[in-house]
Amino acid sequence: MNRLQKSLLIxxxxxxxxxxxxxxxxxxxxxxxxxxxxxxxxxxGLILLYFMATIFYExxxxxxxxxxxxxxxDFLWVFASCIILITNPFQISNTGNIIISVIALxxxxxxxxxxxxxxxxxx
Numbered sequence: 001m002n003r004l005q006k007s008l009l010i011x012x013x014x015x016x017x018x019x020x021x022x023x024x025x026x027x028x029x030x031x032x033x034x035x036x037x038x039x040x041x042x043x044x045g046l047i048l049l050y051f052m053a054t055i056f057y058e059x060x061x062x063x064x065x066x067x068x069x070x071x072x073x074d075f076l077w078v079f080a081s082c083i084i085l086i087t088n089p090f091q092i093s094n095t096g097n098i099i100i101s102v103i104a105l106x107x108x109x110x111x112x113x114x115x116x117x118x119x120x121x122x123x
Contacts, residue, residue: 004067004117005059011074011110012055018103019048033096067118074111078104 001009022029022045030038051073058066081104084090085097092100 002117002121004062004114004121007110007113007117008055008059008067008070011070011114012052012059014106014110015048015055016052019045019052021045022048032093032099033090034093035090035096062121064118067114071111071114071118074107074114078108078111081107 022041026038026041026045029041030036054066055070058070081100084092085100085104088097
């Protein structure tokens with residue numbers, strides 16, 4: 001398994017675990033975030049499971065454009081997290097904001113790791 005495959009695998013596992021947690025514990029998560037609408041958490045969970053599946057597919061294929069799209073989606077996640085943290089449009093709790101920050105940093109690291117792995121695999 002090369003560096004790109006390993007970095008994609010880390011992203012897939014993290015996305016999958018996060019997705020399952022959000023689906024299984026959407027009520028508890030809504031309470032931690034102090035939000036009345038808990039539907040968003042199982043919806044995000046389902047999206048993360050789909051994202052995980054696409055990453056697993058690309059671990060084998062390693063198509064440059066598809067891997068680049070995965071990286072872009074990671075960076076979009078980080079960007080959206082920053083917007084939510086700055087504007088706080090949903091009145092998320094401090095604990096929820098900390099969770100968003102930590103996950104955004106993890107996703108940023110994974111995106112950068114995948115980017116550099118992709119860059120070195122193309123040489």
